[in-house]
Amino acid sequence: MKIVITKPDKNKTRTKRHARVRSKISGTAERPRLNVFRSNKNIYAQVIDDVAGVTLASASTLDSEVKAGSKTEQASEVGKLIAQRAVAAGKENVVFDRGGYIYHGRVQALAEAARENGLKF
Numbered sequence: 001m002k003i004v005i006t007k008p009d010k011n012k013t014r015t016k017r018h019a020r021v022r023s024k025i026s027g028t029a030e031r032p033r034l035n036v037f038r039s040n041k042n043i044y045a046q047v048i049d050d051v052a053g054v055t056l057a058s059a060s061t062l063d064s065e066v067k068a069g070s071k072t073e074q075a076s077e078v079g080k081l082i083a084q085r086a087v088a089a090g091k092e093n094v095v096f097d098r099g100g101y102i103y104h105g106r107v108q109a110l111a112e113a114a115r116e117n118g119l120k121f
Contacts, residue, residue, distance in 0.1 A: 018100030079113025
């Protein structure tokens with residue numbers, strides 16, 4: 001008999017964590033959800049009103065305003081951009097949805113930059 005040890009799929013476990021959290025938190029018109037998605041190359045952030053199903057503001061490393069640099073520096077720029085766009089849309093208070101990722105590295109850099117530029121969460 002052969003014993004096979006399988007390595008857990010990181011993205012599948014992240015998706016399960018994200019789904020579990022999403023069942024508990026939801027963005028409203030007064031307090032929308034700041035969602036973060038991280039790929040190997042880019043990072044994306046959206047401010048979402050889940051009740052209406054509308055994205056109020058978005059930013060990513062694909063935007064022309066984001067300068068070249070390390071991925072963490074770019075995430076910080078995205079945090080700054082999403083905060084400016086959300087405040088311009090009149091949304092200062094948000095619920096932070098880290099998307100099942102641990103609060104470290106790029107996700108942390110984005111969150112801290114967003115806080116420094118006017119978002120409250």
